Amino acid sequence: EIVLTQSPATLSLSPGERATLSCRASQSVSTFLAWYQQKPGQAPRLLIYDASNRATGVPARFSGSGSGTDFTLTISSLEPEDFAVYYCHHRDNWPPWTFGQGTKVEIK
Amino acid sequence: QVQLVQSGAELKRPGASVKVSCKASGYIFTTYAMHWLRQAPGQRPEWMGWITTGTGDTKYSPKFHDRITFTTDTSAGTAYMELNSLTSEDTAIYYCARFSIFGVVGFDYWGQGTLVTVSS
Numbered sequence: 472e473i474v475l476t477q478s479p480a481t482l483s484l485s486p487g488e489r490a491t492l493s494c495r496a497s498q499s500v501s502t503f504l505a506w507y508q509q510k511p512g513q514a515p516r517l518l519i520y521d522a523s524n525r526a527t528g529v530p531a532r533f534s535g536s537g538s539g540t541d542f543t544l545t546i547s548s549l550e551p552e553d554f555a556v557y558y559c560h561h562r563d564n565w566p567p568w569t570f571g572q573g574t575k576v577e578i579k
Numbered sequence: 580q581v582q583l584v585q586s587g588a589e590l591k592r593p594g595a596s597v598k599v600s601c602k603a604s605g606y607i608f609t610t611y612a613m614h615w616l617r618q619a620p621g622q623r624p625e626w627m628g629w630i631t632t633g634t635g636d637t638k639y640s641p642k643f644h645d646r647i648t649f650t651t652d653t654s655a656g657t658a659y660m661e662l663n664s665l666t667s668e669d670t671a672i673y674y675c676a677r678f679s680i681f682g683v684v685g686f687d688y689w690g691q692g693t694l695v696t697v698s699s
Contacts, residue, residue, distance in 0.1 A: 505685045507624075514674055514689035515624060526683050558623060560685075567640040568626040 477571035483579040490546040494559035499539045505560045506544045581605040583690035598661040601675030608656040609633040615660045617671040665697045
């Protein structure tokens with residue numbers, strides 16, 4: 472089973488600041504990595520797929536990069552609605568598919 | 580518009596079974612696989628498996644493979660997840676999620692979640 476480790480656990484930032492979230496895989500996942508945003512009481516929302524592609528309707532301030540074992544989600548300038556928990560997720564032909572433990576982006 | 584609407588909250592005793600439904604609308608049901616995930620309070624989502632809605636083929640996470648069953652009623656556009664031998668550790672919100680491979684690749688639509696509480 473591939474383990475995804477996210478850092479930091481919590482990111483305390485102010486609106487307008489840049490957020491950089493990390494996800495590291497225990498073995499190469501190529502670019503089969505996605506990022507999801509989750510707000511309290513809601514289901515996760517797909518932001519980035521295949522490491523660097525924005526999902527439909529996702530603002531351009533969200534960007535993803537990386538391949539192999541190291542991935543980054545960047546929010547260029549935080550908007551009030553961006554304060555949430557972010558999960559990275561790996562998909563593969565062989566189960567199980569796994570999620571990272573999450574990074575909470577909170578208002579400083 | 581695409582919608583996934585799940586059945587309501589459940590309270591179950593340890594050892595019982597639960598069956599959650601997920602009714603899809605707004606798209607051709609058999610075009611997309613349906614996945615099931617769960618999320619315990621304060622925890623990361625946990626992937627449980629998928630069903631290929633067009634064929635009924637299933638793939639389960641090894642963690643659940645001996646006590647989980649996915650089925651569909653294609654005429655009703657509905658997917659079902661049944662989990663047996665419940666324990667308190669199965670208390671979680673259970674989600675169905677459509678997995679897209681057309682353009683966007685990922686869980687592009689989710690149900691609203693079904694809270695399953697296991698308690699004596």
